[in-house]
Each structure stands twice: as structure tokens, then as C-alpha cells.
Amino acid sequence: MQGKNYIGGEWVSSPWGETFEDINPANTQEVVGVFPKSNQKDVEEAVKVAREAYSTWRRLSRIKRGEYLDNFVQLVKAEAEELAYLMAKECGKAINECRADVVEGIHMTQFMFGRSRTPYGDVVASEIGEKDAYMLRRPKGVIAAISPWNFPFAIPTWLIMPSLLEGNTVIFKPSEETPLMAHKIAEYFHRVGLPAGVFNLIQGHGPQAGWPLVTHPDVDVVLFVGSAPVGAEIKKVCAADYRKMAACEMGGKNAIIVCDDANLELAVNAAILSAFKTSGQRCVSASRLIVHEKVIDAFSKAFVETAKRIVIGDPVDEKVFMGPVINQKAVDKITFYNNLAREEGAEILLKGGRLDGEGYRQGYFMSPFIYRMKYDSRPRVLREEVFGPHVAIVPFRTLEEAIHIHNDVEYGLAMSVITEDYRKARTLREECEYGVGYVNLPSIGAEVHLPFGGLKKSGTGLPSASTLIDAVTHRVAWTVNNATEIKMAQGLSAAV
Numbered sequence: 001m002q003g004k005n006y007i008g009g010e011w012v013s014s015p016w017g018e019t020f021e022d023i024n025p026a027n028t029q030e031v032v033g034v035f036p037k038s039n040q041k042d043v044e045e046a047v048k049v050a051r052e053a054y055s056t057w058r059r060l061s062r063i064k065r066g067e068y069l070d071n072f073v074q075l076v077k078a079e080a081e082e083l084a085y086l087m088a089k090e091c092g093k094a095i096n097e098c099r100a101d102v103v104e105g106i107h108m109t110q111f112m113f114g115r116s117r118t119p120y121g122d123v124v125a126s127e128i129g130e131k132d133a134y135m136l137r138r139p140k141g142v143i144a145a146i147s148p149w150n151f152p153f154a155i156p157t158w159l160i161m162p163s164l165l166e167g168n169t170v171i172f173k174p175s176e177e178t179p180l181m182a183h184k185i186a187e188y189f190h191r192v193g194l195p196a197g198v199f200n201l202i203q204g205h206g207p208q209a210g211w212p213l214v215t216h217p218d219v220d221v222v223l224f225v226g227s228a229p230v231g232a233e234i235k236k237v238c239a240a241d242y243r244k245m246a247a248c249e250m251g252g253k254n255a256i257i258v259c260d261d262a263n264l265e266l267a268v269n270a271a272i273l274s275a276f277k278t279s280g281q282r283c284v285s286a287s288r289l290i291v292h293e294k295v296i297d298a299f300s301k302a303f304v305e306t307a308k309r310i311v312i313g314d315p316v317d318e319k320v321f322m323g324p325v326i327n328q329k330a331v332d333k334i335t336f337y338n339n340l341a342r343e344e345g346a347e348i349l350l351k352g353g354r355l356d357g358e359g360y361r362q363g364y365f366m367s368p369f370i371y372r373m374k375y376d377s378r379p380r381v382l383r384e385e386v387f388g389p390h391v392a393i394v395p396f397r398t399l400e401e402a403i404h405i406h407n408d409v410e411y412g413l414a415m416s417v418i419t420e421d422y423r424k425a426r427t428l429r430e431e432c433e434y435g436v437g438y439v440n441l442p443s444i445g446a447e448v449h450l451p452f453g454g455l456k457k458s459g460t461g462l463p464s465a466s467t468l469i470d471a472v473t474h475r476v477a478w479t480v481n482n483a484t485e486i487k488m489a490q491g492l493s494a495a496v
């Protein structure tokens, strides 16, 4: 497919003519599409039309804005299976995960449509009996939404749908690894007749197409989901701009804590799903399994045996659990950390790595790498995000020690505790640093009506998904005097 940018309600090629290829990571010979490599000039045009569209879009009834989202959902539902198939081709996730990604996008859009008729402010009391006081929400303006490749449909909807519902206009810069899913999103907006300029798509790479958006003086909010180093740069530059806000959700070094009383079968299942779904390339993937020393041998044996049975292959094959990783850079990074684990003293339990046998040679396939390592604050493999099928099993003795190990990383995104003891679960709930917590579940599995966002290096504290409303609106106070004289709060004299 020959993709385009979508600016001001028109499909446009970048006038500069530069393009990039969208490659199937399971078969690098297959070009899924060719898309414009946009630059600052394309961004300028998109921001201009988004600003123009803002003045009318924000005045449209919130209910009418919501109806565009409902129409969008109807189109997605009709094409959900095709979307999931294209997604698997483009990003390599197993087909059932791609279906779930589409469903999550549907849920997010439905949820925002539903919110169009719910209250979006509060009526509160005033100190003065004759006054009425309100807290209202106003849109922020022009929003840049920059997304990663690993949830190429769901994550854009987290960012775009709340923004549009609340009356903002949007410029969407998707990952250069998943331009096709972004193109489909723009197609749906086009087909539902969204007014020109309300939603705009700029394809291309981070530094050339993303950074000009981040630094553009007429962009009011940057919504970013991606890696911590890029998020840190975005936060820095937005902080220096007096009127711009950034909400950034980033990576994790997530853990599952398996207590001595855990149901081990459930623990192994939860750990396999957390470590290897999406080939370990979720922000919430668990790369640390912190396991009580009493059960660590039995747990490790069962975990490794189960991991050996994982079916790796073409993601469109229903039997496949793990598809390829996204690109050669990911292969190199994961290989680097697998080697580093050895250098840092890991006991290797399953020697995973690049697969290059029959059926794997054309793609970026990697198998699970599992090791055991005593906790120490120094090894980089216990601290840094790997974003691949790479997982450490770390023993602990006391709950205090498990909490210390859990928190001794710069990230704080997702955690899970496996226990039958509600007191232990509660202690961990209160003492661990995380944004998304689970009990007797994997560390993955977001639902759109719950907050989703981390602490520390993982996020800005403005969680994504439904609660993103707070980032794309400004809460204003509106106070009305119904008397014919002025009475002031705090007993302040109104006499002149």
C-alpha cells in the first residue's frame, strides 16, 4: 500500500517526496506499505490547520463530538478481523493479541462516546449563599499525540479519543514501525466525516516528524507514549515552554512477586503470560520474577519447562504464542542484555536468543532467555528495561526484602503479587511503587476504564487511558453572583 499523510481533511503525499518502507518483522522480504517521511514543513501545515479547526470544533456540542466517535467504532467493528490481520503483519504480535488490541481500541472509543453525555464538571457550594459556583472543564487546544509501535491501534485511541471528545484538535505522529494502523485510523475519521483539520496524521520518524511537533510553539499539549529517554527529552523541552504541557507514559522494569504460599500453577501461568506475551515487548512485561526461596526451585523448574513449549513463529498462525521482535535494533538490544546477564553472574536456566533455523531466517525471531540471579543493586540486567523475552528469577526471604528488591529500580509501572494470603497482598499493595497492580494475575491486562500509568521513570503521574481527560482539559472555576450587591468570600469587606 502507498500511504499518505492526512492533513486538513485531505490525503497528501509529502511534497518532498521522501518515503520509508513498512516491513513485516516475521518476513523482512515483505513490504507492507510505503509511507511519507515527513519533516518540519509537513508538521507546520498540520499544526496550522489543527489550530484553525479548533475554534469551531471546541464550540460543537460535546454530544455531537461524541457521535463521531460512535460512528468510528461502527466502522472498526465491521473491519476488526482485517485490522487484526494487518496489525500482525505490520508489528509481529500474535494474531489473538492483535484482536485484543483492536478490541481495546473499540472499548476506549465506546467509553469516550459514553462520556459525552455524562457530567464534565461539578456544581459546588459557595461561601456566599447568593453565589453559584461551578468547576468546568475546557479543552486545551492543539494536541500532539506520539505513540509507540507495540499497541498500534489501542494506544492511539487512548490519546486521541479523550482529546477529541473534550474539544481539542489532534495531530497524530505514530511509530514509524506501524504506519499502516495509523493510516487506518485516519481512514475511519475520514469516512465518518470528521470536520477537516480536527484530526491530522503525520507519518515519519521521531527526530524528523515527532520533534518538530514537540517543539512547535502552537502545540498546547504533547501526549507521548514510548521509551524513557525520548520521554525525558520531551518533558525537558516542554517544561522550558511556559504554555506547553507534556504527559508522558514510558517503560518499566516490572516484577511479579511469588510468595511462599502461592498457587504455583497459577504463578507459572501468570509469569509466562507476563514475560513472553508480545515477545516481552509490552511496557508492562515482567522481566523480574521475585520468588520466595522456599518455592523458587519448584517454580523455576515448571517455569522453564513451560517456556520451552512456547510456540514461536508467524504471528498470523493461530497456534503461535510468540511472534518476532520488532526489528534488527531490538534483536541487537536483547542479545546485548542476554550476554550482559552472563557477564554479570547470572545462572542461565534457558539459553534463548536469535532463532535462525528453517522458518525463522527471514524474520526477527527470538526465544525466551531465563536466568537466576541473587539480588544485588548493581547488575544492569536487574535494573534496565530490555523489552524482549528476557527474564530474571530473583530469590527473596522476607516480605520486606521482596519490597526492597521490587522498589530498587528507577521505574514503577506494573506489578503483580501471587499469594493466597490477603495480608501479604495488602502489605505489597501499600509498600510497592507501581501504577498498575494485580493480585493472582499477570502484570499485563489493562482495561480502559482503569487508570494506566506509572511512577518514577515510567510516567508523569498523568495516567493514560480514561484518566487522560485530566491532561487534555483545564479545570476552571466559574462563580456567579445572583444578588444585586457584592459579598466577598473569607468575610472580606466589599465597602469602597
Ligand code: NAD
Residues within 6 Å of the ligand: 146, 147, 148, 149, 150, 151, 173, 174, 175, 176, 204, 205, 206, 207, 209, 210, 211, 214, 225, 226, 227, 228, 230, 231, 233, 249, 250, 251, 252, 282, 283, 284, 385, 387, 413, 452, 453, 454, 458, 464
Ligand atoms: P520510542 O520511544 O522509540 O518511540 C515512541 C514514539 O516516539 C515513536 O512514534 C517515535 O517515532 C517517537 N520518537 C522517537 N524519537 C523522538 C523524538 N526525538 N521526538 C519526538 N518523537 C520521537 O518507543 P517504541 O520503541 O516505539 O516503544 C517502546 C517503548 O514504549 C518501551 O520503552 C515501552 O515500555 C514503552 N511503552 C510504554 C507504554 C506505557 O503506557 N507506559 C505503552 C507502550 C509502550
